Every structure is written in C-alpha cells, then in structure tokens.
Amino acid sequence: MILGANYALIALGITLIFAIMGVLNFAHGEMYVLGGFVTYYLYGRFGLNYFLALLASSATVAAVGLAFERLCFRRVLRITTREESTMLLAAGTALLLDSLSLVVFGEKQRGVPPVAPGVYHVFNAFVPAGRVLIFVLALGLIGAFLLFMQYTRPGRGLRAIAQDKEAAALMGVNLDRYRALGFAVGAALAGVAGGLLVTEFAVNAGAGTPISIKAFIMIMIGGAGVVSGAILGAVVLGFAEAVGYFFIPGSVTYLLILIGVIVFLVFRPQGIMGRPWG
Amino acid sequence: MKVLRAVVLVMIAGAVALTVPNGSVNAEQKVLKIGVLGVMSGPAASWGLVNRYCAETSAQLINEQGGWPIGGEKYRIEVASIDDRNDPKVSVAGAERLAYHDKIKYIIGPNVDTTAAAIVPVMEKAKAINIPYAFSKSLYTPPRSNSILGMIASYQAGPVIYKYLKTQKGVRSVSFIARNESDPLNQRTEGVAAAKALGLTVASSEDTYEPGTSDFTPVMSRVVRQNADLIVLSGVAPADETAQDAKILNEVASKAANGFISVGGASTPEIRSEYMDRFVQRYTKVAGEWNDEAGTKVYALEMILRTLSLAGPKAIADVDAFKKAIPLFQVQNPFLKEAKMLKFVGAAYFSQPRQIGVPMVVNVFEDGKFRTLFIGSVE
Known part of the structure; x- marks a missing residue:
C-alpha cells in the first residue's frame, strides 16, 4: 500500500498531462528527480522546514513544467497534428533535464536526514515511521488532487478538456490557459513525489528514466489519461513489486511483471479503466 | 579614428595573450593526449566521471609544474573524454574516435565487462593500451595484452x-x-x-x-x-x-x-601523502566535491606517465615499448604516507603483469x- 500510494502520485501527474494534451511526458521521471534535489538542498543541506521544502519542490517543478508547456509544447501542438512530434519533443526535454541534472547536481547519490525517525512494530511487520509519513502525505495529496479535479472550476475545466477539447472550447474553456495549468499541476505532482521519496530512497541524476518507465507501466495498466486508472495501476504495480520481491528472487519479479503487462495489454490494450475508443 | 584602431589592436593583443597559457614556453611545448572512455551519464555516471575528474585533476597539477618529463623533454598533458553511456556500441565508436581520430595511444576506461570487451579489437588493431575497470580475467590474460586492470578485482x-x-x-x-x-x-x-x-x-x-x-x-x-x-x-x-x-x-x-x-x-586522510592531499584539494575544485572512489582512480594516469618516463619517448607512439617497460616499472607509491612500492601486478591471476598495483585499502x-x-x- 505504501509503495502503491507513492507510485500513484507519480502516475497521476503523467496521466493528467496525457489526458489534457495527448502528450506522453517522457520527462516525468526527470521532473521527479528535480523535485528530489530541491528538497535535498533546501531541507537536507540548508535546514529549511521539510514541508516548506516540499512546497518549494512542487513549485519549482511546476514552474519548469509551465515553461516547457509555454515555450515548447504549445507551439508544437499548434503547428502539427502528428503525435510523434510531441513525443520527440517530450523525449528531448527528458534528455535535456537529465543532462542538466548531471551537470548541476553532480553524479552522486543524495539523501536527507529522516523526517520521522523510528520504526513501528505493527502485528508481525516492522514499518519505518518515515514510510508511514510518506504514505499519509501521499494519500492526503491524492485526496486533495481528486477534490480539486472534482469540485473546483479549474478542475472541471481540465476534465472537460480531457473528455472533449472541442466541446470544452465551445463552452468557453480557454484551452491554452487550462493546458498550461494541467501541465504545471502534473509536473508539480512529480516534484512533490520526488520531494517525498527522497527521504526514503535518496535521489541521483540518473534516476529519472527508470521512474518514467514505471510511470508508463502504471498508466498502461490502469488506462492512460484516466485519473482513477492511474491510481489503480500504481496500486497494482506497488503490490506486484512488494509481493514479488518478498517471495521471488529480485530480477525474476520484474521479468514476471513485464510479461504480465504484455499479456494484459494484448487482451485489454486500453488498460483497466481506459476507454477502447481513446 | 587612429586612436580607436590602436585601442582595438591593444584589446585584441590582450585577448590573444590571455588565451595563450604560460606564454611562449607552452607555444612550443609538446602535447601528450590521454583518452578517458567510460560511462558518464545515467545511473552509473559516477564510475566514468570520477575517472575523468581524476585524469583532469592530475593533468592540471602536472601542467602547472611545466609538464611531464619523458626523455628529457616536458610534455603538456591533455585529456580527451568520451561518454560511452555503458553501451558497447557507443564504447567501440568512442574508442575508434580516440585511437584513430585523436591518435591517442593510452586510454583510461571503460568501466564494465561488456564495454571493456567490446573495445578489445579496436585497442589491438590501433595498437593502443587501455586501463579498464572491468574484472573479466580474459581481458588481461594472453593472448590479450593491451588492457591493464586499473583497480582491485x-x-x-x-x-x-x-x-x-x-x-x-x-x-x-x-x-x-x-x-x-x-x-x-x-x-x-x-x-x-x-x-x-x-x-x-x-x-x-x-x-x-x-x-x-x-x-x-x-x-x-x-x-x-x-x-x-x-x-x-x-x-x-x-x-x-x-x-x-x-x-x-x-x-x-x-x-x-x-x-x-x-x-x-x-582515500582515508590517515594514510594519504602530501601529494595525495594536494590531489584531493584540486579534485574538489575540478569536480565540485571530493569522491572517495577517486582514491582508487587516481592511479591510472600517473601509472601511464611514469611508465612512459621509464620506457622513453618511443613509447608515446609505440605501445610495445610501453609493454616492455611494464615488468621493470617500480616506484614508491606517491599517494601513500607509508613507504610502499607501486608496480604492475596480476601475474598470478592473468599470467602476465596487467594490473595496476593499487594498494588494497580496506575501509x-x-x-x-x-x-x-x-x-x-x-x-
């Protein structure tokens, strides 16, 4: 559950961006890494309050996402209808962030002091307090995100674009403004996930690509572009990993997960919650 | 107008003077290029980057002393680095570029078995020596003779x-x-x-x-x-x-x-020589911060240069002369406070001395x- 909640935060951001823009954000893992480094510097190095550092992580990565949307994706989406153009652009931004992270943050693994030290003994299991805190924060953030999407005007606007952008535009939704908002919110979720998980997993400049791959697996399982699907995909992957690693030697676990995903997609390419028509 | 032209000429002359390091001495100084090939991006970036930073640090320190003496002449050391992304294909392309395009005979790296094995044919064909950080014994055992293990397996x-x-x-x-x-x-x-x-x-x-x-x-x-x-x-x-x-x-x-x-x-301060302390300080400037892994990687460039000094100028272009000097090479380890000999080892494992005798410092x-x-x- 703990692993699933963490993964859900990552998957929610990538699925939101896909839903409103049709862009597979390959740079999502790199945005997660950036969020982790911001928390590392502010909380780990400069001693800022952890929650303020988390806020700064999400704000910084949201600003980066906003800049990418405003300077790159908006123009490409306007001048071309070919999906591979945005995919190539997304891959380019991923490489750019990857290289910049290495240059700016260096090659070393970075970790921060535990936010909640200690271990809880629950029934027959030992659960680190830090992981419990991450779990609670992740659940709170997921809840806040769902409430935002369901009950606020911008949330409704984003959902309208995800369902039918032409109809949304005809109803007065400003597509450019809401796409920018969606990209920033999606990026902010990656940033906050990075800030949360740096406390347990640490972070390094090369960690982005594996995170992106996991995020893609989650949204493929749950259904790309569907918020509830992203959460479901994250929980499924989290459970599969935790159970697999516990009972089966390491590398066989991921082999079985990937085989399972391939077989699943053969029979249900739209994922669990996705719509067959896109 | 004349005044303006004179000012411009003075500025150009000043700019040119600033771009020529150490004045006329360096203008005629011979250059010895050393290659660094390894993974410098992605999750394993630290492996290759530490190699690169070590080589660049040593080169800076050596060049500040006027260069490295080989056969009575001092050579300025230049380091050319290529990121192989831990990919054997990229590693082969990188090795070819260093060996054929840059005419480099001595290369530090690569970092893992797959990339190190991939460039063996390139090294042999180009008659170049490389110092991998990969442990496969076949890389260093006859008939192979162009690779020298850079650390302890x-x-x-x-x-x-x-x-x-x-x-x-x-x-x-x-x-x-x-x-x-x-x-x-x-x-x-x-x-x-x-x-x-x-x-x-x-x-x-x-x-x-x-x-x-x-x-x-x-x-x-x-x-x-x-x-x-x-x-x-x-x-x-x-x-x-x-x-x-x-x-x-x-x-x-x-x-x-x-x-x-x-x-x-x-790595540890209690065993470092003053020479190593200077290296650590400079490395910190080059890389931004010290990395304990550099305590192992510091040896590669020094061993190449010191062996070249022993083998003579001919070995700069002829690695056979370098190979002949390998069994004869033996110096005081410059990085340790304690008097320990530094030489090529590994005969017991590879049937020939094809390993840098890095001390096994267990921390x-x-x-x-x-x-x-x-x-x-x-x-």
Missing part, C-alpha cells in the same frame, strides 16, 4: 576481506546480493566460490535487483531474513544504490551505515567517516 579483495572478518570478527555465514548485470553477477559467482573455499556458510546468493532500483526495502528484506553475519553487495554502482563515498553514506544512512566495508585506494564506515581497517595487496 572483487575476486582478489573478497577472499582477503572474508578471511579478515572470519578470523578477526567471527563471521561464519554470508549472503550475496547482486545488480542484475553481467559484471556484478560474475563478481557474485566468484565471491560465492571464495566464501565457500574459506569454509563460510553461504546463506543465500540468488537475490538480484534491476539497475535503476530506488526502493531496496523489498529486495533487501529477503536478504536480511537469511540472518547471515555478512551481506556482500556485488557490483554496486556508486551513484545508483549505495556508495564508496562517506558523505553519501552519512546522508543516506547516517549511523545505520556503521560497519559498511569498502575497498579504496588512498570501514564509522560515525560519518571511513577508517582504514588494513592495507593489503593483490600479491
């Missing part, structure tokens, strides 16, 4: 450390966990054989994890459950999993990392710092 350090822990700390059982790649899996296999040969009980050895894993709790839970006295991590990538760097261990695990053992070259992490447990030797 796990199958050399493992038995020494296991024996020490068995006799000094009462260790009786051991579990292994390896990164799921060819290098670490080979290291794991050889480590298991060494542990069994010493009479240790191998509690588990099948656990592996994928490169890029960030959450090790599920993976390590299986290993910890075996309750072995010692857990061996085979082939850990410094930037990816844990580290040979005290600062990282301190940040990531703090006191929980007490007892973590790793093999370094000349243990205690309360935020590495402390040297003992200094051993491959021989």
Whole structure:
C-alpha cells in the first residue's frame, strides 16, 4: 500500500498531462528527480522546514513544467497534428533535464536526514515511521488532487478538456490557459513525489528514466489519461513489486511483471479503466 | 579614428595573450593526449566521471609544474573524454574516435565487462593500451595484452576481506546480493566460490535487483531474513544504490551505515601523502566535491606517465615499448604516507603483469567517516 500510494502520485501527474494534451511526458521521471534535489538542498543541506521544502519542490517543478508547456509544447501542438512530434519533443526535454541534472547536481547519490525517525512494530511487520509519513502525505495529496479535479472550476475545466477539447472550447474553456495549468499541476505532482521519496530512497541524476518507465507501466495498466486508472495501476504495480520481491528472487519479479503487462495489454490494450475508443 | 584602431589592436593583443597559457614556453611545448572512455551519464555516471575528474585533476597539477618529463623533454598533458553511456556500441565508436581520430595511444576506461570487451579489437588493431575497470580475467590474460586492470578485482579483495572478518570478527555465514548485470553477477559467482573455499556458510546468493532500483526495502528484506553475519553487495554502482563515498553514506544512512566495508585506494586522510592531499584539494575544485572512489582512480594516469618516463619517448607512439617497460616499472607509491612500492601486478591471476598495483585499502564506515581497517595487496 505504501509503495502503491507513492507510485500513484507519480502516475497521476503523467496521466493528467496525457489526458489534457495527448502528450506522453517522457520527462516525468526527470521532473521527479528535480523535485528530489530541491528538497535535498533546501531541507537536507540548508535546514529549511521539510514541508516548506516540499512546497518549494512542487513549485519549482511546476514552474519548469509551465515553461516547457509555454515555450515548447504549445507551439508544437499548434503547428502539427502528428503525435510523434510531441513525443520527440517530450523525449528531448527528458534528455535535456537529465543532462542538466548531471551537470548541476553532480553524479552522486543524495539523501536527507529522516523526517520521522523510528520504526513501528505493527502485528508481525516492522514499518519505518518515515514510510508511514510518506504514505499519509501521499494519500492526503491524492485526496486533495481528486477534490480539486472534482469540485473546483479549474478542475472541471481540465476534465472537460480531457473528455472533449472541442466541446470544452465551445463552452468557453480557454484551452491554452487550462493546458498550461494541467501541465504545471502534473509536473508539480512529480516534484512533490520526488520531494517525498527522497527521504526514503535518496535521489541521483540518473534516476529519472527508470521512474518514467514505471510511470508508463502504471498508466498502461490502469488506462492512460484516466485519473482513477492511474491510481489503480500504481496500486497494482506497488503490490506486484512488494509481493514479488518478498517471495521471488529480485530480477525474476520484474521479468514476471513485464510479461504480465504484455499479456494484459494484448487482451485489454486500453488498460483497466481506459476507454477502447481513446 | 587612429586612436580607436590602436585601442582595438591593444584589446585584441590582450585577448590573444590571455588565451595563450604560460606564454611562449607552452607555444612550443609538446602535447601528450590521454583518452578517458567510460560511462558518464545515467545511473552509473559516477564510475566514468570520477575517472575523468581524476585524469583532469592530475593533468592540471602536472601542467602547472611545466609538464611531464619523458626523455628529457616536458610534455603538456591533455585529456580527451568520451561518454560511452555503458553501451558497447557507443564504447567501440568512442574508442575508434580516440585511437584513430585523436591518435591517442593510452586510454583510461571503460568501466564494465561488456564495454571493456567490446573495445578489445579496436585497442589491438590501433595498437593502443587501455586501463579498464572491468574484472573479466580474459581481458588481461594472453593472448590479450593491451588492457591493464586499473583497480582491485572483487575476486582478489573478497577472499582477503572474508578471511579478515572470519578470523578477526567471527563471521561464519554470508549472503550475496547482486545488480542484475553481467559484471556484478560474475563478481557474485566468484565471491560465492571464495566464501565457500574459506569454509563460510553461504546463506543465500540468488537475490538480484534491476539497475535503476530506488526502493531496496523489498529486495533487501529477503536478504536480511537469511540472518547471515555478512551481506556482500556485488557490483554496486556508486551513484545508483549505495556508495564508496562517506558523505553519501552519512546522508543516506547516517549511523545505520556503521560497519559498511569498502575497498579504496588512498582515500582515508590517515594514510594519504602530501601529494595525495594536494590531489584531493584540486579534485574538489575540478569536480565540485571530493569522491572517495577517486582514491582508487587516481592511479591510472600517473601509472601511464611514469611508465612512459621509464620506457622513453618511443613509447608515446609505440605501445610495445610501453609493454616492455611494464615488468621493470617500480616506484614508491606517491599517494601513500607509508613507504610502499607501486608496480604492475596480476601475474598470478592473468599470467602476465596487467594490473595496476593499487594498494588494497580496506575501509570501514564509522560515525560519518571511513577508517582504514588494513592495507593489503593483490600479491
């Protein structure tokens, strides 16, 4: 559950961006890494309050996402209808962030002091307090995100674009403004996930690509572009990993997960919650 | 107008003067180019970047002293680096570029078995020497002769450390966990054989994890459950999993990392010479901060240059002359305070001396710092 909640935060951001823009954000893992480094510097190095550092992580990565949307994706989406153009652009931004992270943050693994030290003994299991805190924060953030999407005007606007952008535009939704908002919110979720998980997993400049791959697996399982699907995909992957690693030697676990995903997609390419028509 | 032209000419002359280092001496100085080829991006970037930073640091220090003397003449050292992204195809292209385009005969790297094996034909055809950090014995055993192992292999350090822990700390059982790649899996296999040969009980050895894993709790839970006295991590990538760097261990695990053992070259302050201290200070400027892994990687460029000094100027373009000098080479280790000889070793493992005799400095992490447990030797 703990692993699933963490993964859900990552998957929610990538699925939101896909839903409103049709862009597979390959740079999502790199945005997660950036969020982790911001928390590392502010909380780990400069001693800022952890929650303020988390806020700064999400704000910084949201600003980066906003800049990418405003300077790159908006123009490409306007001048071309070919999906591979945005995919190539997304891959380019991923490489750019990857290289910049290495240059700016260096090659070393970075970790921060535990936010909640200690271990809880629950029934027959030992659960680190830090992981419990991450779990609670992740659940709170997921809840806040769902409430935002369901009950606020911008949330409704984003959902309208995800369902039918032409109809949304005809109803007065400003597509450019809401796409920018969606990209920033999606990026902010990656940033906050990075800030949360740096406390347990640490972070390094090369960690982005594996995170992106996991995020893609989650949204493929749950259904790309569907918020509830992203959460479901994250929980499924989290459970599969935790159970697999516990009972089966390491590398066989991921082999079985990937085989399972391939077989699943053969029979249900739209994922669990996705719509067959896109 | 004339005044303006004069000002412009003076400015151009000043700019030209600033771009020529050390004036006329360097204008005629011969240049010796050394290549660095290795993984400098992605999760294992630390491996190749530390090689590059070490070479650049040594080159800076040497050039500030006027260059490196070979045959009565001082050579300015230039370092050309290529990132092979841990990909054998890219590594081959990089080796070809360094050997044929840049005409470089001495290359530091690559970092793993797959990339090191891939460039062997290039090295042999181009008649170049390389110093890989890969442990496969076939790279260094005849008929191969152009690769020189740059550090201590796990199958050399493992038995020494296991024996020490068995006799000094009462260790009786051991579990292994390896990164799921060819290098670490080979290291794991050889480590298991060494542990069994010493009479240790191998509690588990099948656990592996994928490169890029960030959450090790599920993976390590299986290993910890075996309750072995010692857990061996085979082939850990410094930037990816844990580290040979005290600062990282301190940040990531703090006191929980007490007892973590790793093999370094000349890392800990208590064994460093003044020469090594200067290197550490300069490395910190070049790379932004010190990396304990550099204590091992510092040797490569020095060994190439010192052997060239012994072999003479002919060896700069002719690696056969370099190879002939290898068995004769022996100097005081410049990086250690204690008087220890530095030479090429490895004949017992590879049937020929094709390994830099980096001292086996076994360090243990205690309360935020590495402390040297003992200094051993491959021989």
